[in-house]
Amino acid sequence: MIRTSKSEPTIFIIFGGTGDLNYRKLAPALYNLFLDGWLPEQFSIIGTGRTKLTDDEYKVKLHEGINQFSRSGKAEDGKWEEFSQHIYYQIADATNPDSYKEFGTRIENHNNEWNAKATVIYYLAVSPNFFPIIAKNISKSNLGTDPDKTRIVIEKPFGHDLESAKELNKLLGSIFTERQIYRIDHYLGKETVQNILAFRFANSILEPVWNRSYIEHVQISVTEQLGVEDRGDYYDKAGALRDMIQNHLLQLLCIIAMEPPINFNADEVRNRKVDVLRAMRKFTPDDVRMSAVRGQYGKGWMEGKQVPGYREEAKVDPDSNTETFAAIKFFIDNWRWQGVPFYVRTGKRMHQASSVISIQFKDVPHFVFPKEAVESWQQNRLIISIQPEMSIRLEVQAKRPGLDMILNTVDMVFDYKGTYASQAPEAYETLLLDTMMGDQTLFMRGDQVEEAWDLIMPVLSTWNNKKSLNFPNYSADSWGPELAEALIARDGFHWFTLPVNKKSGSK
Ligand code: BG6
Numbered sequence: 113m114i115r116t117s118k119s120e121p122t123i124f125i126i127f128g129g130t131g132d133l134n135y136r137k138l139a140p141a142l143y144n145l146f147l148d149g150w151l152p153e154q155f156s157i158i159g160t161g162r163t164k165l166t167d168d169e170y171k172v173k174l175h176e177g178i179n180q181f182s183r184s185g186k187a188e189d190g191k192w193e194e195f196s197q198h199i200y201y202q203i204a205d206a207t208n209p210d211s212y213k214e215f216g217t218r219i220e221n222h223n224n225e226w227n228a229k230a231t232v233i234y235y236l237a238v239s240p241n242f243f244p245i246i247a248k249n250i251s252k253s254n255l256g257t258d259p260d261k262t263r264i265v266i267e268k269p270f271g272h273d274l275e276s277a278k279e280l281n282k283l284l285g286s287i288f289t290e291r292q293i294y295r296i297d298h299y300l301g302k303e304t305v306q307n308i309l310a311f312r313f314a315n316s317i318l319e320p321v322w323n324r325s326y327i328e329h330v331q332i333s334v335t336e337q338l339g340v341e342d343r344g345d346y347y348d349k350a351g352a353l354r355d356m357i358q359n360h361l362l363q364l365l366c367i368i369a370m371e372p373p374i375n376f377n378a379d380e381v382r383n384r385k386v387d388v389l390r391a392m393r394k395f396t397p398d399d400v401r402m403s404a405v406r407g408q409y410g411k412g413w414m415e416g417k418q419v420p421g422y423r424e425e426a427k428v429d430p431d432s433n434t435e436t437f438a439a440i441k442f443f444i445d446n447w448r449w450q451g452v453p454f455y456v457r458t459g460k461r462m463h464q465a466s467s468v469i470s471i472q473f474k475d476v477p478h479f480v481f482p483k484e485a486v487e488s489w490q491q492n493r494l495i496i497s498i499q500p501e502m503s504i505r506l507e508v509q510a511k512r513p514g515l516d517m518i519l520n521t522v523d524m525v526f527d528y529k530g531t532y533a534s535q536a537p538e539a540y541e542t543l544l545l546d547t548m549m550g551d552q553t554l555f556m557r558g559d560q561v562e563e564a565w566d567l568i569m570p571v572l573s574t575w576n577n578k579k580s581l582n583f584p585n586y587s588a589d590s591w592g593p594e595l596a597e598a599l600i601a602r603d604g605f606h607w608f609t610l611p612v613n614k615k616s617g618s619k
Pocket of ligand 1: 355
Protein backbone atom coordinates (compact mmCIF):
# COMPACT_ATOMS: atom_id res chain seq x y z
CA MET A 113 0.00 0.00 0.00
CA ILE A 114 2.94 2.27 0.68
CA ARG A 115 5.10 1.85 -2.33
CA THR A 116 8.80 2.17 -1.89
CA SER A 117 10.29 0.49 -4.90
CA LYS A 118 9.35 -0.91 -8.24
CA SER A 119 8.54 -4.58 -8.18
CA GLU A 120 10.82 -7.42 -9.19
CA PRO A 121 10.49 -9.45 -12.41
CA THR A 122 7.03 -10.99 -12.27
CA ILE A 123 5.07 -13.75 -13.99
CA PHE A 124 1.29 -13.78 -13.72
CA ILE A 125 -0.33 -17.12 -14.39
CA ILE A 126 -4.03 -16.43 -14.74
CA PHE A 127 -6.33 -19.43 -14.33
CA GLY A 128 -9.62 -18.53 -15.95
CA GLY A 129 -7.59 -16.60 -18.50
CA THR A 130 -10.43 -16.66 -21.03
CA GLY A 131 -13.06 -15.70 -18.45
CA ASP A 132 -15.01 -12.56 -17.83
CA LEU A 133 -13.08 -11.36 -14.80
CA ASN A 134 -9.83 -11.34 -16.72
CA TYR A 135 -11.43 -9.71 -19.73
CA ARG A 136 -13.23 -6.95 -17.82
CA LYS A 137 -11.01 -6.35 -14.80
CA LEU A 138 -7.60 -8.02 -14.63
CA ALA A 139 -6.29 -7.34 -18.14
CA PRO A 140 -7.43 -3.66 -18.10
CA ALA A 141 -5.92 -3.26 -14.61
CA LEU A 142 -2.58 -4.73 -15.69
CA TYR A 143 -2.60 -2.56 -18.79
CA ASN A 144 -3.17 0.59 -16.72
CA LEU A 145 -0.41 -0.41 -14.32
CA PHE A 146 1.81 -0.78 -17.36
CA LEU A 147 0.81 2.66 -18.71
CA ASP A 148 1.49 4.28 -15.36
CA GLY A 149 4.92 2.68 -15.15
CA TRP A 150 4.18 0.34 -12.24
CA LEU A 151 5.07 -2.91 -13.95
CA PRO A 152 8.70 -4.04 -13.96
CA GLU A 153 10.52 -4.23 -17.27
CA GLN A 154 10.51 -7.97 -17.01
CA PHE A 155 7.02 -9.30 -16.67
CA SER A 156 4.82 -11.77 -18.42
CA ILE A 157 1.13 -12.57 -18.33
CA ILE A 158 0.27 -16.17 -19.08
CA GLY A 159 -3.43 -16.72 -19.49
CA THR A 160 -4.60 -20.27 -19.24
CA GLY A 161 -7.86 -22.06 -19.99
CA ARG A 162 -9.32 -25.05 -21.76
CA THR A 163 -10.19 -23.21 -24.97
CA LYS A 164 -7.75 -23.75 -27.81
CA LEU A 165 -6.22 -20.40 -28.73
CA THR A 166 -2.94 -19.15 -30.13
CA ASP A 167 -1.04 -16.37 -28.38
CA ASP A 168 -2.22 -13.97 -31.08
CA GLU A 169 -5.86 -14.96 -30.78
CA TYR A 170 -5.63 -14.52 -27.04
CA LYS A 171 -4.09 -11.09 -27.41
CA VAL A 172 -6.96 -10.02 -29.65
CA LYS A 173 -9.44 -11.04 -26.96
CA LEU A 174 -7.63 -9.13 -24.19
CA HIS A 175 -7.23 -6.15 -26.49
CA GLU A 176 -11.01 -6.03 -26.91
CA GLY A 177 -11.51 -6.25 -23.16
CA ILE A 178 -9.08 -3.42 -22.55
CA ASN A 179 -10.64 -1.24 -25.25
CA GLN A 180 -14.04 -1.76 -23.73
CA PHE A 181 -13.35 -1.66 -20.01
CA SER A 182 -10.11 0.19 -19.29
CA ARG A 183 -10.59 3.41 -17.31
CA SER A 184 -8.09 5.07 -19.64
CA GLY A 185 -10.21 4.32 -22.72
CA LYS A 186 -9.11 2.57 -25.88
CA ALA A 187 -5.55 1.28 -25.93
CA GLU A 188 -3.15 3.43 -27.94
CA ASP A 189 -1.58 1.38 -30.75
CA GLY A 190 2.05 1.84 -29.75
CA LYS A 191 1.44 1.19 -26.06
CA TRP A 192 -0.69 -1.85 -26.77
CA GLU A 193 1.99 -3.22 -29.10
CA GLU A 194 4.57 -2.90 -26.33
CA PHE A 195 2.28 -4.35 -23.63
CA SER A 196 1.11 -7.26 -25.77
CA GLN A 197 4.70 -8.52 -26.18
CA HIS A 198 4.36 -9.73 -22.60
CA ILE A 199 1.17 -11.76 -23.12
CA TYR A 200 1.08 -15.52 -23.69
CA TYR A 201 -1.60 -18.18 -23.72
CA GLN A 202 -1.35 -21.75 -22.61
CA ILE A 203 -4.13 -24.24 -23.15
CA ALA A 204 -4.38 -26.33 -20.00
CA ASP A 205 -6.72 -28.49 -18.02
CA ALA A 206 -6.20 -27.12 -14.53
CA THR A 207 -7.36 -30.40 -13.02
CA ASN A 208 -4.61 -32.36 -14.76
CA PRO A 209 -1.20 -32.28 -12.98
CA ASP A 210 0.58 -32.79 -16.32
CA SER A 211 -0.52 -29.35 -17.51
CA TYR A 212 1.61 -27.80 -14.79
CA LYS A 213 4.86 -29.12 -16.23
CA GLU A 214 4.39 -26.62 -19.01
CA PHE A 215 4.05 -23.77 -16.48
CA GLY A 216 7.26 -24.97 -14.87
CA THR A 217 9.06 -24.86 -18.21
CA ARG A 218 7.76 -21.39 -19.00
CA ILE A 219 8.81 -20.07 -15.58
CA GLU A 220 12.26 -21.55 -16.03
CA ASN A 221 12.63 -20.10 -19.52
CA HIS A 222 11.71 -16.63 -18.29
CA ASN A 223 14.09 -16.91 -15.37
CA ASN A 224 16.92 -17.89 -17.72
CA GLU A 225 16.07 -15.17 -20.19
CA TRP A 226 15.88 -12.52 -17.45
CA ASN A 227 18.74 -13.91 -15.46
CA ALA A 228 16.64 -13.54 -12.34
CA LYS A 229 14.23 -15.49 -10.20
CA ALA A 230 10.85 -14.00 -10.99
CA THR A 231 7.99 -13.66 -8.54
CA VAL A 232 5.23 -15.97 -9.74
CA ILE A 233 1.63 -15.00 -9.05
CA TYR A 234 -1.02 -17.67 -9.57
CA TYR A 235 -4.30 -15.84 -9.98
CA LEU A 236 -7.34 -18.10 -9.55
CA ALA A 237 -10.04 -16.29 -11.52
CA VAL A 238 -12.07 -19.48 -11.69
CA SER A 239 -15.14 -20.97 -10.11
CA PRO A 240 -14.45 -21.82 -6.42
CA ASN A 241 -14.76 -25.57 -6.94
CA PHE A 242 -11.43 -25.38 -8.79
CA PHE A 243 -9.54 -23.65 -5.94
CA PRO A 244 -8.54 -26.87 -4.14
CA ILE A 245 -7.44 -28.83 -7.19
CA ILE A 246 -5.37 -25.98 -8.60
CA ALA A 247 -3.67 -25.42 -5.25
CA LYS A 248 -2.93 -29.15 -4.97
CA ASN A 249 -1.56 -29.34 -8.50
CA ILE A 250 0.70 -26.33 -7.93
CA SER A 251 2.00 -28.15 -4.90
CA LYS A 252 2.43 -31.53 -6.64
CA SER A 253 4.45 -29.88 -9.37
CA ASN A 254 6.62 -28.09 -6.79
CA LEU A 255 5.67 -24.73 -8.24
CA GLY A 256 4.65 -23.02 -5.00
CA THR A 257 7.44 -23.95 -2.67
CA ASP A 258 9.34 -20.67 -2.46
CA PRO A 259 7.47 -18.51 0.10
CA ASP A 260 9.28 -15.38 -1.05
CA LYS A 261 8.71 -15.84 -4.74
CA THR A 262 5.34 -17.49 -5.21
CA ARG A 263 1.91 -16.13 -4.34
CA ILE A 264 -1.62 -17.36 -4.87
CA VAL A 265 -4.58 -15.04 -5.34
CA ILE A 266 -8.00 -16.41 -4.50
CA GLU A 267 -11.10 -14.68 -5.77
CA LYS A 268 -14.30 -14.70 -3.78
CA PRO A 269 -16.38 -16.51 -2.70
CA PHE A 270 -13.98 -17.92 -0.13
CA GLY A 271 -16.07 -20.84 1.06
CA HIS A 272 -19.81 -21.28 1.06
CA ASP A 273 -20.16 -21.33 4.83
CA LEU A 274 -17.94 -21.54 7.90
CA GLU A 275 -17.11 -25.21 7.45
CA SER A 276 -16.10 -24.95 3.80
CA ALA A 277 -14.06 -21.79 4.47
CA LYS A 278 -12.20 -23.60 7.25
CA GLU A 279 -11.56 -26.54 4.97
CA LEU A 280 -10.20 -24.32 2.22
CA ASN A 281 -8.01 -22.44 4.69
CA LYS A 282 -6.69 -25.74 5.98
CA LEU A 283 -5.88 -26.99 2.52
CA LEU A 284 -4.18 -23.75 1.44
CA GLY A 285 -2.31 -23.65 4.74
CA SER A 286 -0.91 -27.13 4.10
CA ILE A 287 0.59 -25.93 0.80
CA PHE A 288 1.40 -22.24 1.24
CA THR A 289 2.37 -19.99 4.12
CA GLU A 290 -0.20 -17.32 5.04
CA ARG A 291 2.02 -14.63 3.54
CA GLN A 292 1.69 -16.30 0.13
CA ILE A 293 -2.13 -16.29 0.20
CA TYR A 294 -3.99 -13.25 -1.14
CA ARG A 295 -7.76 -13.50 -0.57
CA ILE A 296 -9.41 -10.82 -2.66
CA ASP A 297 -12.17 -8.53 -1.48
CA HIS A 298 -12.22 -5.94 -4.24
CA TYR A 299 -13.98 -3.38 -2.00
CA LEU A 300 -10.75 -3.03 -0.04
CA GLY A 301 -8.97 -1.87 -3.19
CA LYS A 302 -11.42 0.96 -3.86
CA GLU A 303 -9.82 4.36 -3.51
CA THR A 304 -12.64 5.73 -1.33
CA VAL A 305 -12.47 2.74 1.00
CA GLN A 306 -8.73 3.10 1.49
CA ASN A 307 -9.31 6.76 2.16
CA ILE A 308 -11.43 5.92 5.21
CA LEU A 309 -8.21 4.72 6.84
CA ALA A 310 -6.49 7.99 5.95
CA PHE A 311 -9.47 10.03 7.10
CA ARG A 312 -9.74 8.25 10.43
CA PHE A 313 -6.08 7.91 11.32
CA ALA A 314 -4.47 11.00 9.80
CA ASN A 315 -6.81 13.55 11.42
CA SER A 316 -6.64 14.20 15.12
CA ILE A 317 -10.07 15.83 15.38
CA LEU A 318 -11.99 12.66 14.69
CA GLU A 319 -10.71 10.24 17.28
CA PRO A 320 -12.22 12.03 20.34
CA VAL A 321 -15.72 11.82 18.86
CA TRP A 322 -15.40 8.41 17.20
CA ASN A 323 -17.18 6.42 19.86
CA ARG A 324 -20.40 5.68 21.71
CA SER A 325 -20.35 9.01 23.56
CA TYR A 326 -20.84 10.97 20.34
CA ILE A 327 -22.04 8.56 17.66
CA GLU A 328 -25.69 7.55 17.74
CA HIS A 329 -25.73 5.02 14.96
CA VAL A 330 -23.93 3.95 11.77
CA GLN A 331 -25.39 2.85 8.43
CA ILE A 332 -23.59 1.02 5.66
CA SER A 333 -25.64 0.72 2.52
CA VAL A 334 -24.58 -0.81 -0.80
CA THR A 335 -27.45 -0.74 -3.24
CA GLU A 336 -27.30 -1.76 -6.87
CA GLN A 337 -29.64 -1.14 -9.77
CA LEU A 338 -28.42 -4.21 -11.60
CA GLY A 339 -30.17 -7.55 -11.20
CA VAL A 340 -28.31 -10.86 -11.23
CA GLU A 341 -27.54 -10.44 -14.94
CA ASP A 342 -26.08 -13.68 -16.32
CA ARG A 343 -24.88 -14.95 -12.93
CA GLY A 344 -28.08 -16.73 -11.89
CA ASP A 345 -26.28 -20.03 -11.60
CA TYR A 346 -23.85 -18.75 -8.98
CA TYR A 347 -26.13 -16.25 -7.30
CA ASP A 348 -29.03 -18.60 -6.69
CA LYS A 349 -26.75 -20.70 -4.50
CA ALA A 350 -25.25 -17.64 -2.81
CA GLY A 351 -27.70 -14.80 -2.11
CA ALA A 352 -27.03 -11.31 -0.79
CA LEU A 353 -25.76 -12.43 2.59
CA ARG A 354 -22.97 -14.55 1.19
CA ASP A 355 -22.36 -12.43 -1.89
CA MET A 356 -22.07 -9.01 -0.23
CA ILE A 357 -22.47 -8.96 3.55
CA GLN A 358 -20.05 -11.71 4.59
CA ASN A 359 -17.26 -9.91 2.74
CA HIS A 360 -17.66 -6.37 1.37
CA LEU A 361 -20.05 -4.89 3.94
CA LEU A 362 -18.39 -6.47 6.96
CA GLN A 363 -15.03 -5.25 5.70
CA LEU A 364 -16.40 -1.71 5.48
CA LEU A 365 -17.82 -2.05 8.96
CA CYS A 366 -14.44 -3.20 10.28
CA ILE A 367 -12.69 -0.17 8.81
CA ILE A 368 -15.19 2.17 10.43
CA ALA A 369 -15.11 0.41 13.79
CA MET A 370 -11.49 -0.74 14.18
CA GLU A 371 -9.12 0.64 16.82
CA PRO A 372 -6.21 2.72 15.54
CA PRO A 373 -3.43 0.36 14.47
CA ILE A 374 0.06 0.92 15.88
CA ASN A 375 1.44 1.13 12.36
CA PHE A 376 0.46 0.30 8.82
CA ASN A 377 1.85 -3.21 8.71
CA ALA A 378 -0.50 -5.69 7.08
CA ASP A 379 -0.87 -7.83 10.17
CA GLU A 380 -1.26 -4.92 12.53
CA VAL A 381 -4.13 -3.50 10.45
CA ARG A 382 -5.71 -6.92 9.99
CA ASN A 383 -5.43 -7.73 13.70
CA ARG A 384 -7.44 -4.63 14.53
CA LYS A 385 -10.08 -5.64 12.00
CA VAL A 386 -10.34 -9.17 13.38
CA ASP A 387 -10.82 -7.63 16.84
CA VAL A 388 -13.97 -5.95 15.55
CA LEU A 389 -15.38 -9.17 14.10
CA ARG A 390 -14.63 -11.01 17.31
CA ALA A 391 -16.40 -8.34 19.35
CA MET A 392 -19.55 -8.42 17.25
CA ARG A 393 -22.60 -9.75 19.05
CA LYS A 394 -23.58 -13.23 17.90
CA PHE A 395 -27.17 -13.87 16.90
CA THR A 396 -29.56 -16.34 18.47
CA PRO A 397 -32.40 -17.56 16.20
CA ASP A 398 -34.70 -15.09 17.98
CA ASP A 399 -32.30 -12.22 17.30
CA VAL A 400 -32.31 -13.17 13.63
CA ARG A 401 -36.04 -12.56 13.51
CA MET A 402 -35.69 -9.18 15.18
CA SER A 403 -32.45 -7.98 13.62
CA ALA A 404 -32.34 -9.29 10.06
CA VAL A 405 -34.61 -8.75 7.06
CA ARG A 406 -34.40 -10.53 3.73
CA GLY A 407 -35.96 -9.63 0.42
CA GLN A 408 -36.25 -10.81 -3.15
CA TYR A 409 -37.05 -8.57 -6.08
CA GLY A 410 -40.11 -8.98 -8.21
CA LYS A 411 -40.53 -7.63 -11.71
CA GLY A 412 -40.88 -3.98 -12.40
CA TRP A 413 -39.60 -1.05 -14.40
CA MET A 414 -36.10 0.36 -14.25
CA GLU A 415 -35.40 3.60 -16.07
CA GLY A 416 -38.27 3.05 -18.49
CA LYS A 417 -37.47 -0.60 -19.22
CA GLN A 418 -39.44 -3.57 -17.99
CA VAL A 419 -37.25 -5.98 -16.03
CA PRO A 420 -38.00 -9.54 -14.89
CA GLY A 421 -38.40 -10.59 -11.29
CA TYR A 422 -35.59 -12.61 -9.72
CA ARG A 423 -37.45 -15.90 -10.09
CA GLU A 424 -37.81 -15.26 -13.83
CA GLU A 425 -34.07 -14.64 -14.34
CA ALA A 426 -32.01 -17.16 -16.35
CA LYS A 427 -30.64 -20.12 -14.37
CA VAL A 428 -32.65 -19.21 -11.28
CA ASP A 429 -35.03 -21.68 -9.64
CA PRO A 430 -38.58 -20.42 -10.39
CA ASP A 431 -39.42 -21.16 -6.76
CA SER A 432 -36.16 -19.75 -5.38
CA ASN A 433 -35.83 -18.86 -1.71
CA THR A 434 -32.60 -16.92 -2.33
CA GLU A 435 -32.48 -13.38 -0.98
CA THR A 436 -31.44 -10.54 -3.27
CA PHE A 437 -31.71 -8.04 -0.43
CA ALA A 438 -30.54 -8.23 3.16
CA ALA A 439 -30.58 -5.73 6.02
CA ILE A 440 -29.06 -6.50 9.41
CA LYS A 441 -28.62 -4.61 12.64
CA PHE A 442 -25.33 -5.44 14.35
CA PHE A 443 -23.84 -4.50 17.70
CA ILE A 444 -20.20 -4.46 18.68
CA ASP A 445 -19.61 -5.42 22.27
CA ASN A 446 -16.57 -3.39 23.24
CA TRP A 447 -15.88 -0.15 25.09
CA ARG A 448 -15.87 2.03 22.02
CA TRP A 449 -19.14 0.87 20.48
CA GLN A 450 -21.32 -0.57 23.23
CA GLY A 451 -24.96 0.23 22.44
CA VAL A 452 -24.33 1.83 19.02
CA PRO A 453 -26.32 0.04 16.31
CA PHE A 454 -24.61 -0.62 12.98
CA TYR A 455 -27.25 -1.08 10.28
CA VAL A 456 -26.10 -2.64 7.02
CA ARG A 457 -28.14 -3.27 3.93
CA THR A 458 -27.54 -4.37 0.40
CA GLY A 459 -29.80 -5.24 -2.47
CA LYS A 460 -30.06 -5.71 -6.19
CA ARG A 461 -32.56 -3.92 -8.44
CA MET A 462 -32.82 -1.06 -6.00
CA HIS A 463 -33.84 2.47 -6.82
CA GLN A 464 -30.33 3.89 -6.71
CA ALA A 465 -26.87 2.47 -7.31
CA SER A 466 -24.81 3.80 -4.45
CA SER A 467 -22.46 2.71 -1.70
CA VAL A 468 -22.68 5.05 1.25
CA ILE A 469 -21.69 5.01 4.89
CA SER A 470 -23.55 7.38 7.16
CA ILE A 471 -22.37 8.12 10.68
CA GLN A 472 -24.96 9.97 12.69
CA PHE A 473 -23.81 11.90 15.75
CA LYS A 474 -25.93 12.47 18.84
CA ASP A 475 -28.07 15.56 19.02
CA VAL A 476 -26.98 18.72 20.85
CA PRO A 477 -27.43 18.25 24.60
CA HIS A 478 -29.50 21.41 24.98
CA PHE A 479 -31.34 23.43 22.39
CA VAL A 480 -30.64 27.16 22.81
CA PHE A 481 -32.47 28.60 19.80
CA PRO A 482 -36.14 29.52 19.66
CA LYS A 483 -38.31 27.02 17.77
CA GLU A 484 -38.87 29.55 14.97
CA ALA A 485 -35.14 29.55 14.24
CA VAL A 486 -35.24 26.05 12.87
CA GLU A 487 -35.89 25.72 9.18
CA SER A 488 -34.45 22.26 8.86
CA TRP A 489 -32.68 20.34 11.57
CA GLN A 490 -30.43 17.36 11.12
CA GLN A 491 -28.16 15.95 13.78
CA ASN A 492 -24.57 16.14 12.61
CA ARG A 493 -23.93 13.42 10.13
CA LEU A 494 -20.81 12.30 8.32
CA ILE A 495 -21.53 10.81 4.92
CA ILE A 496 -18.80 8.79 3.28
CA SER A 497 -19.77 8.12 -0.35
CA ILE A 498 -17.84 5.29 -1.87
CA GLN A 499 -19.49 5.17 -5.30
CA PRO A 500 -20.58 6.46 -7.74
CA GLU A 501 -20.10 9.79 -5.97
CA MET A 502 -16.71 9.80 -4.27
CA SER A 503 -16.92 12.25 -1.41
CA ILE A 504 -17.01 12.88 2.30
CA ARG A 505 -19.65 15.29 3.61
CA LEU A 506 -20.18 16.61 7.08
CA GLU A 507 -23.68 17.86 7.61
CA VAL A 508 -23.75 20.78 10.03
CA GLN A 509 -26.24 23.44 11.07
CA ALA A 510 -25.58 26.96 9.88
CA LYS A 511 -27.25 30.33 10.02
CA ARG A 512 -28.96 31.22 6.78
CA PRO A 513 -27.81 34.67 5.64
CA GLY A 514 -30.36 37.32 6.60
CA LEU A 515 -31.48 39.51 9.45
CA ASP A 516 -33.30 36.69 11.22
CA MET A 517 -31.60 33.86 13.05
CA ILE A 518 -32.74 30.97 10.88
CA LEU A 519 -30.90 27.66 11.00
CA ASN A 520 -30.64 25.12 8.30
CA THR A 521 -28.44 22.15 7.43
CA VAL A 522 -25.48 22.62 5.11
CA ASP A 523 -22.71 20.31 3.90
CA MET A 524 -18.98 20.69 4.30
CA VAL A 525 -17.72 18.65 1.37
CA PHE A 526 -14.55 16.95 0.22
CA ASP A 527 -15.24 15.77 -3.30
CA TYR A 528 -12.62 13.81 -5.21
CA LYS A 529 -13.57 15.22 -8.58
CA GLY A 530 -13.36 18.80 -7.41
CA THR A 531 -10.14 18.27 -5.45
CA TYR A 532 -7.96 16.06 -7.62
CA ALA A 533 -7.43 16.22 -11.34
CA SER A 534 -6.01 12.70 -11.59
CA GLN A 535 -8.21 9.68 -12.13
CA ALA A 536 -8.53 7.23 -9.25
CA PRO A 537 -7.11 3.79 -10.04
CA GLU A 538 -9.49 0.86 -10.26
CA ALA A 539 -9.62 -1.46 -7.24
CA TYR A 540 -7.97 -4.27 -9.21
CA GLU A 541 -4.99 -2.09 -10.11
CA THR A 542 -4.31 -1.44 -6.45
CA LEU A 543 -4.79 -5.08 -5.50
CA LEU A 544 -2.66 -6.50 -8.32
CA LEU A 545 0.13 -4.08 -7.55
CA ASP A 546 -0.05 -4.93 -3.84
CA THR A 547 0.20 -8.62 -4.73
CA MET A 548 3.32 -7.90 -6.77
CA MET A 549 4.80 -5.85 -3.94
CA GLY A 550 3.94 -8.51 -1.37
CA ASP A 551 1.69 -6.20 0.65
CA GLN A 552 -1.27 -8.01 2.22
CA THR A 553 -2.86 -5.08 4.07
CA LEU A 554 -5.85 -4.96 1.73
CA PHE A 555 -6.38 -8.71 1.58
CA MET A 556 -8.39 -10.87 3.94
CA ARG A 557 -6.47 -13.08 6.30
CA GLY A 558 -7.72 -16.61 6.94
CA ASP A 559 -8.95 -15.89 10.47
CA GLN A 560 -10.81 -12.77 9.29
CA VAL A 561 -12.75 -14.77 6.71
CA GLU A 562 -13.66 -17.40 9.27
CA GLU A 563 -14.80 -14.83 11.86
CA ALA A 564 -17.03 -13.19 9.26
CA TRP A 565 -18.60 -16.54 8.36
CA ASP A 566 -19.03 -17.40 12.01
CA LEU A 567 -20.93 -14.16 12.57
CA ILE A 568 -23.42 -14.65 9.77
CA MET A 569 -23.95 -18.41 10.11
CA PRO A 570 -27.00 -18.12 12.41
CA VAL A 571 -28.68 -15.80 9.90
CA LEU A 572 -27.78 -18.07 7.01
CA SER A 573 -29.09 -21.18 8.64
CA THR A 574 -32.28 -19.52 9.91
CA TRP A 575 -33.01 -18.27 6.40
CA ASN A 576 -32.10 -21.57 4.75
CA ASN A 577 -34.21 -23.58 7.12
CA LYS A 578 -37.26 -21.45 6.82
CA LYS A 579 -38.56 -20.59 3.39
CA SER A 580 -39.78 -17.03 3.06
CA LEU A 581 -43.50 -17.04 2.43
CA ASN A 582 -43.72 -13.57 0.96
CA PHE A 583 -41.02 -13.63 -1.75
CA PRO A 584 -40.87 -11.62 -3.98
CA ASN A 585 -41.39 -8.85 -1.46
CA TYR A 586 -40.01 -5.78 -3.19
CA SER A 587 -40.38 -4.55 -6.69
CA ALA A 588 -37.58 -3.51 -8.98
CA ASP A 589 -36.67 0.18 -8.63
CA SER A 590 -37.77 0.35 -5.00
CA TRP A 591 -35.85 0.69 -1.73
CA GLY A 592 -36.35 -2.93 -0.75
CA PRO A 593 -38.95 -4.62 1.45
CA GLU A 594 -41.03 -2.58 3.88
CA LEU A 595 -39.73 -4.65 6.77
CA ALA A 596 -36.29 -3.19 6.17
CA GLU A 597 -37.72 0.25 6.83
CA ALA A 598 -39.38 -1.09 9.95
CA LEU A 599 -36.08 -2.58 11.17
CA ILE A 600 -34.53 0.85 11.46
CA ALA A 601 -37.71 2.87 12.10
CA ARG A 602 -38.30 0.87 15.31
CA ASP A 603 -35.20 2.59 16.68
CA GLY A 604 -36.36 6.01 15.52
CA PHE A 605 -34.10 6.28 12.46
CA HIS A 606 -34.52 5.96 8.71
CA TRP A 607 -32.23 4.74 5.96
CA PHE A 608 -30.05 7.46 4.54
CA THR A 609 -30.13 7.95 0.79
CA LEU A 610 -28.04 10.40 -1.12
CA PRO A 611 -30.38 13.05 -2.58
CA VAL A 612 -30.47 12.77 -6.35
CA ASN A 613 -28.88 16.18 -6.92
CA LYS A 614 -25.87 14.99 -4.88
CA LYS A 615 -25.40 11.92 -7.04
CA SER A 616 -22.75 12.18 -9.70
CA GLY A 617 -24.41 9.53 -11.84
CA SER A 618 -25.43 5.94 -11.56
CA LYS A 619 -24.19 2.68 -12.96
C1 BG6 B 1 -19.34 -8.66 -6.28
C2 BG6 B 1 -20.65 -9.39 -6.18
O1 BG6 B 1 -18.43 -9.15 -5.34
O2 BG6 B 1 -19.55 -7.27 -6.06
C3 BG6 B 1 -21.66 -8.81 -7.15
O3 BG6 B 1 -20.47 -10.77 -6.44
C4 BG6 B 1 -21.79 -7.32 -6.98
O4 BG6 B 1 -22.93 -9.45 -7.02
C5 BG6 B 1 -20.42 -6.66 -6.99
O5 BG6 B 1 -22.59 -6.82 -8.04
C6 BG6 B 1 -20.52 -5.20 -6.63
O6 BG6 B 1 -19.27 -4.61 -6.83
P1 BG6 B 1 -19.14 -3.08 -7.24
O7 BG6 B 1 -17.67 -2.83 -7.26
O8 BG6 B 1 -19.79 -2.95 -8.58
O9 BG6 B 1 -19.87 -2.32 -6.17
